Amino acid sequence: MSGIAMPQPDIRILERAPQIVASLQEALPLDTVIFDPEETRAYECDALTAYRCAPLAVVLPRSTEEVAAVMRVCADMGVPVVPRGAGTSLAGGALPTADCVVIGTARLRDVLEIDTDNRFIRVQTGVTNLSVSEMLEPHGFFYAPDPSSQLACTIAGNIAMNSGGAHCLKYGVTTNNLMGATVVLTTGEIVELGGPELGPSGLDLLGLLCGSEGQLGIVTEAVLRIVPRPEGARPVLIGFDGAEVAGECVARIIRSGVLPVAIEYMDEPCLRAVEDFAHAGYPDCAAVLIVEVEGSPDEIADQIARIRDIAAALDPVEFRESRNADDALAIWKGRKSAFGAMGRLGDYICLDGTVPVGQLPYTLRRIGELSKQHGLEVANVFHAGDGNMHPLILFNANEPGQLERAEAFGADILRLCVEVGGCLTGEHGVGVEKRDLMGAQYDAVDLAVQMEVKDVFDPAWLLNPAKVFPLEASAAHRLKVAE
Amino acid sequence: MSTDAISRTAHAPGSEAELAEIVAGHFTTGQSLRVAGGGTRVQTGHVAGELLTTRAVSGVVAYEPGEMTLIARTGTPLHEVEAMLASEGQALAFEPPDLRRVLGGDGTPTIGGMVAANASGPRRIMAGACRDHLLGVRFVDGQGRILKNGGRVMKNVTGLDLSKLLCGSFGTLGVLTEVAMKTLPQAQARATLAFPGVDEAAALRIFSSALATPFEISGAAFHDGIAWLRIEGLPPQLAYRQKRLQDLFSGREIEILDADATVRLWRDLRDVTHFAGTEAPLWRVLVKPSDAPAIAAALRGLGGQVSLDWGGGLIWYCGPGEAGAVRDIAPHAVLVRRGEVEGPVFPRQSAPVERLSEGLRRKFDPAGILNPGLMEG
Numbered sequence: 081m082s083g084i085a086m087p088q089p090d091i092r093i094l095e096r097a098p099q100i101v102a103s104l105q106e107a108l109p110l111d112t113v114i115f116d117p118e119e120t121r122a123y124e125c126d127a128l129t130a131y132r133c134a135p136l137a138v139v140l141p142r143s144t145e146e147v148a149a150v151m152r153v154c155a156d157m158g159v160p161v162v163p164r165g166a167g168t169s170l171a172g173g174a175l176p177t178a179d180c181v182v183i184g185t186a187r188l189r190d191v192l193e194i195d196t197d198n199r200f201i202r203v204q205t206g207v208t209n210l211s212v213s214e215m216l217e218p219h220g221f222f223y224a225p226d227p228s229s230q231l232a233c234t235i236a237g238n239i240a241m242n243s244g245g246a247h248c249l250k251y252g253v254t255t256n257n258l259m260g261a262t263v264v265l266t267t268g269e270i271v272e273l274g275g276p277e278l279g280p281s282g283l284d285l286l287g288l289l290c291g292s293e294g295q296l297g298i299v300t301e302a303v304l305r306i307v308p309r310p311e312g313a314r315p316v317l318i319g320f321d322g323a324e325v326a327g328e329c330v331a332r333i334i335r336s337g338v339l340p341v342a343i344e345y346m347d348e349p350c351l352r353a354v355e356d357f358a359h360a361g362y363p364d365c366a367a368v369l370i371v372e373v374e375g376s377p378d379e380i381a382d383q384i385a386r387i388r389d390i391a392a393a394l395d396p397v398e399f400r401e402s403r404n405a406d407d408a409l410a411i412w413k414g415r416k417s418a419f420g421a422m423g424r425l426g427d428y429i430c431l432d433g434t435v436p437v438g439q440l441p442y443t444l445r446r447i448g449e450l451s452k453q454h455g456l457e458v459a460n461v462f463h464a465g466d467g468n469m470h471p472l473i474l475f476n477a478n479e480p481g482q483l484e485r486a487e488a489f490g491a492d493i494l495r496l497c498v499e500v501g502g503c504l505t506g507e508h509g510v511g512v513e514k515r516d517l518m519g520a521q522y523d524a525v526d527l528a529v530q531m532e533v534k535d536v537f538d539p540a541w542l543l544n545p546a547k548v549f550p551l552e553a554s555a556a557h558r559l560k561v562a563e
Numbered sequence: 564m565s566t567d568a569i570s571r572t573a574h575a576p577g578s579e580a581e582l583a584e585i586v587a588g589h590f591t592t593g594q595s596l597r598v599a600g601g602g603t604r605v606q607t608g609h610v611a612g613e614l615l616t617t618r619a620v621s622g623v624v625a626y627e628p629g630e631m632t633l634i635a636r637t638g639t640p641l642h643e644v645e646a647m648l649a650s651e652g653q654a655l656a657f658e659p660p661d662l663r664r665v666l667g668g669d670g671t672p673t674i675g676g677m678v679a680a681n682a683s684g685p686r687r688i689m690a691g692a693c694r695d696h697l698l699g700v701r702f703v704d705g706q707g708r709i710l711k712n713g714g715r716v717m718k719n720v721t722g723l724d725l726s727k728l729l730c731g732s733f734g735t736l737g738v739l740t741e742v743a744m745k746t747l748p749q750a751q752a753r754a755t756l757a758f759p760g761v762d763e764a765a766a767l768r769i770f771s772s773a774l775a776t777p778f779e780i781s782g783a784a785f786h787d788g789i790a791w792l793r794i795e796g797l798p799p800q801l802a803y804r805q806k807r808l809q810d811l812f813s814g815r816e817i818e819i820l821d822a823d824a825t826v827r828l829w830r831d832l833r834d835v836t837h838f839a840g841t842e843a844p845l846w847r848v849l850v851k852p853s854d855a856p857a858i859a860a861a862l863r864g865l866g867g868q869v870s871l872d873w874g875g876g877l878i879w880y881c882g883p884g885e886a887g888a889v890r891d892i893a894p895h896a897v898l899v900r901r902g903e904v905e906g907p908v909f910p911r912q913s914a915p916v917e918r919l920s921e922g923l924r925r926k927f928d929p930a931g932i933l934n935p936g937l938m939e940g
């Protein structure tokens with residue numbers, strides 16, 4: 081275990097583990113409850129693998145009612161609950177505690193309704209992100225938010241983290257595409273927020289829920305906005321010999337009135353790794369942009385011509401168009417394999433602070449300086465259109481002290497993001513990873529009011545313990561309960 | 564909750580700090596406040612307390628067209644913001660309505676009032692609502708605490724999203740003092756397809772087919788026997804989209820409105836001017852679009868008129884009917900213009916939602932001094 085502290089498990093809960101399991105078994109079908117340590121170990125971590133802890137038990141309910149039954153047992157017995165989707169959180173958002181029950185969404189897999197007339201799909205939240213779009217394909221629609229982890233990650237996790245993806249520049253992130261949710265509260269009550277209507281007629285509790293990282297309730301069903309599939313999409317690749325000029329190109333494209341679906345950025349270390357790994361044939365230069373536009377063939381040609389004019393004025397090293405689907409795949413190939421390519425170089429931490437687009441060049445330069453200072457390599461690959469950076473810090477987990485150094489470097493980068501007017505996390509969430517940095521972005525009172533909101537939904541502070549709020553700051557709220 | 568009578572005293576602080584002091588003072592005395600920007604979006608005549616307006620907490624703090632962000636103090640007149648964005652070819656994509664024609668009064672709409680009301684016009688079906696373009700807020704809660712949430716960047720999931728909660732809370736959770744908005748390039752070309760001689764059911768069929776195409780319909784409205792679809796984009800896109808839609812609806816009579824006529828038409832639809840110039844009650848109802856024809860017919864049965872926006876997802880009902888009768892037909896109905904109608908502006912929510920909402924109000928406004936009762940159903 082490294083720098084991030086977790087609270088001591090509650091002995092009184094651990095001592096009652098057999099009774100807790102028995103109560104869960106009584107409330108649910110037998111095969112729903114897992115408590116054999118051999119099996120619960122599979123749930124000991126998410127994609128932030130440096131932090132691990134097996135839970136007391138895992139339940140895999142099949143319906144909202146079963147989730148409510150679990151919640152009632154846990155609330156009665158004062159047991160913390162950690163909701164879990166596919167466990168791809170990069171922030172340790174689904175990290176268990178030894179005294180908790182994990183509620184997994186693995187069996188909440190039903191598609192409940194596809195309504196193209198009203199443009200929504202209703203699903204149980206354990207369905208994967210990609211399968212939603214696959215289900216919609218025959219209808220000519222898709223679900224827009226597309227995290228790179230979309231093959232594995234669930235709608236539950238997407239809602240909890242307000243996840244984004246490459247195509248969010250045009251279509252928005254999860255919160256902009258979430259119309260309704262069925263939520264189990266800590267009381268075991270089932271509440272419907274939103275629905276097929278385009279907005280609430282009271283407070284926007286759905287907006288509050290989205291991105292709340294499992295702090296307010298367990299989301300079991302969702303109504304998602306669906307979008308007609310574009311007729312076609314085509315990327316271009318633009319190489320520049322400097323980060324500043326690449327950043328300028330991004331800003332000019334955005335101002336021009338062309339609204340690309342995606343503008344992705346890769347810097348030199350990333351390009352090198354990608355070339356070695358995927359042989360994507362990218363130019364050898366300081367920065368590459370991939371810009372994707374959508375529409376009919378003529379519309380695409382027109383938009384690409386505009387982008388070409390903008391880029392030409394900035395003297396690019398290369399401007400590569402895709403003429404067909406194969407070209408397009410080749411352009412995306414390197415970007416899509418970036419994380420895998422980096423993984424081959426060693427262990428890495430993936431950050432996701434966001435900065436104002438105009439601050440990208442300065443931020444990149446400072447990250448380079450910090451890299452020298454900390455003696456660790458960093459590569460940058462990110463959603464440039466919205467300033468959502470993904471610095472990947474490379475380190476060797478087997479070498480003592482390197483993880484700590486990488487974490488310290490990461491913390492410096494995130495503080496830098498806040499300093500230039502940005503934020504700690506653009507799409508991955510706070511989880512445990514950025515919990516202790518929250519003070520860099522929010523004053524004590526800004527954090528206090530967020531915790532007061534949690535008090536309303538989860539007065540006993542049972543939901544997803546030790547995430548989001550620094551332990552010291554949340555102590556008063558948690559202790560008030562313990563009394 | 565405070566039971567103060569409606570007062571004539573008005574507070575118009577010139578800064579956030581001053582505003583916070585006023586609220587803190589009222590928190591101590593328990594005397595309630597009628598919170599307003601320009602006072603043009605919701606009728607608060609029945610709300611008890613002294614007027615607190617953000618009018619003088621005004622001015623654009625930063626506008627970065629290349630970053631598509633605008634930060635403004637909440638008293639900034641909306642038309643000033645819109646002019647500033649237009650000079651750079653940008654706009655607030657959700658097309659905030661101006662309800663003055665409908666509500667009367669001489670106030671000036673402010674950007675803060677727009678956020679407090681989550682005011683979103685016809686383009687909501689394509690671009691999302693005001694809340695989808697809100698990047699961050701500063702506000703003063705009911706204890707006089709100065710708070711912030713979100714920020715000025717496009718993507719931000721740091722902590723709980725209180726900006727969404729404040730957006731559309733009509734001053735009941737806090738008094739907004741500064742907002743950061745996402746701006747977008749204005750469309751360069753626009754046109755409207757008008758379908759005359761249709762009823763609501765036919766209009767809905769047109770909307771559903773059109774909104775299932777990738778042609779980025781940016782308005783789908785109906786009134787008085789005509790359904791309209793608005794298309795926008797770069798000039799070559801517009802021509803293409805128009806042709807494809809004409810082909811799709813080749814069996815129907817279609818009239819094409821040019822750019823100027825399009826701007827005028829959608830401004831009127833946005834501002835609901837067809838239901839201006841009368842004192843009759845005006846209701847705003849959000850529904851599942853395919854339910855719109857039946858609900859519209861039932862509402863018309865009360866003796867008034869309806870129009871549709873948002874592809875059928877938004878019904879305006881103008882006419883007679885007690886609150887109970889309207890909400891029997893349309894449980895989510897919000898009373899925009901009161902006329903003679905008695906009762907709350909907002910509908911009652913389900914029991915757990917009411918309990919959570921009340922819990923939130925208690926945290927943000929423990930003394931119950933901010934627009935007391937306004938959002939209670």
Ligand SMILES: Cc1cc2nc3c(=O)[nH]c(=O)nc-3n(C[C@H](O)[C@H](O)[C@H](O)COP(=O)(O)OP(=O)(O)OC[C@H]3O[C@@H](n4cnc5c(N)ncnc54)[C@H](O)[C@@H]3O)c2cc1C
Pocket residue numbers: 126127162163164165166167168169170172173174185205226227228229232233234235236237238239240241242243244245246293294295297298299300419507508509544
């Ligand atoms: C290779 C890789 C690439 C990635 N790319 C992206 C990307 O492009 N964009 C992006 O945004 N993210 C990305 N991520 C991060 C991650 O995939 C997302 O955060 C995702 O939404 C998590 O979904 P999940 O199902 O795995 O949830 P989990 O990791 O299981 O859980 C995530 C959070 O959701 C909570 N939760 C789970 N289920 C529920 C529920 N039913 N109710 C309430 N709370 C719940 C958990 O407690 C936890 O806090 C990436 C991750 C990896 C490993």
